[in-house]
Amino acid sequence: DAGVIQSPRHEVTEMGQEVTLRCKPISGHNSLFWYRQTMMRGLELLIYFNNNVPIDDSGMPEDRFSAKMPNASFSTLKIQPSEPRDSAVYFCASSLLAGGGELFFGEGSRLTVL
Amino acid sequence: AQSVTQLGSHVSVSEGALVLLRCNYSSSVPPYLFWYVQYPNQGLQLLLKYTTGATLVKGINGFEAEFKKSETSFHLTKPSAHMSDAAEYFCAVSAYQAGTALIFGKGTTLSVSS
Numbered sequence: 732d733a734g735v736i737q738s739p740r741h742e743v744t745e746m747g748q749e750v751t752l753r754c755k756p757i758s759g760h761n762s763l764f765w766y767r768q769t770m771m772r773g774l775e776l777l778i779y780f781n782n783n784v785p786i787d788d789s790g791m792p793e794d795r796f797s798a799k800m801p802n803a804s805f806s807t808l809k810i811q812p813s814e815p816r817d818s819a820v821y822f823c824a825s826s827l828l829a830g831g832g833e834l835f836f837g838e839g840s841r842l843t844v845l
Numbered sequence: 846a847q848s849v850t851q852l853g854s855h856v857s858v859s860e861g862a863l864v865l866l867r868c869n870y871s872s873s874v875p876p877y878l879f880w881y882v883q884y885p886n887q888g889l890q891l892l893l894k895y896t897t898g899a900t901l902v903k904g905i906n907g908f909e910a911e912f913k914k915s916e917t918s919f920h921l922t923k924p925s926a927h928m929s930d931a932a933e934y935f936c937a938v939s940a941y942q943a944g945t946a947l948i949f950g951k952g953t954t955l956s957v958s959s
Contacts, residue, residue: 735888764946766949773949773951773952773953774935774949776946776947776948776949777928779946782946787946822888822889822890824888832877832879832896832939832945832947833879833891833894834889834891834947835891836881836888836889836890837888838886838887838888839887840889842887
């Protein structure tokens with residue numbers, strides 16, 4: 732079975748540009764999570780969805796960040812406009828609501844904002 | 846609210862030596878506890894988890910952890926380190942209910958020398 736699929740794996744962009752990161756969760760999973768990893772702050776939860784509904788977006792840094800989950804098999808994380816401090820690895824993870832809490836992670840999208 | 850503290854951002858051991866990575870948690874409700882491992886340029890993989898029942902939990906690659914409620918700890922151990930164990934290790938906690946997110950510690954980098 733395919734795992735969590737993220738794209739792009741690497742993105743280099745200039746400050747002010749829009750960035751869209753994509754995630755396809757494991758088929759059948761009904762929870763989806765976006766995390767950001769940096770050296771300074773470690774792994775931070777940005778937002779998560781249960782059954783496509785956003786449950787907690789308190790970790791989203793500011794209004795420049797938005798996330799959507801239009802259906803059970805796709806989610807996006809958008810940054811507009813991007814800033815150099817957004818440079819990080821963004822991870823998507825999915826799980827089963829009744830699955831004991833284990834998250835399955837994608838390989839991450841490494842974002843560099845110049 | 847939940848939080849995790851990993852003591853020691855970097856641990857170095859010799860091949861064949863005991864590995865001990867420390868994790869303390871804070872949770873206002875009974876916790877689920879997890880250890881994940883991350884190899885360079887990869888996502889996180891589950892090593893082991895504690896939900897309920899036996900407090901000594903065995904995971905993959907010879908790792909185990911013990912849940913100690915009185916000490917609010919969930920330390921990770923392995924009797925004999927291998928070179929292949931060199932990676933970053935994350936402890937995580939979630940609330941004892943379905944559909945909540947994992948909160949991660951800052952991580953501990955394990956180095957193994959020959």
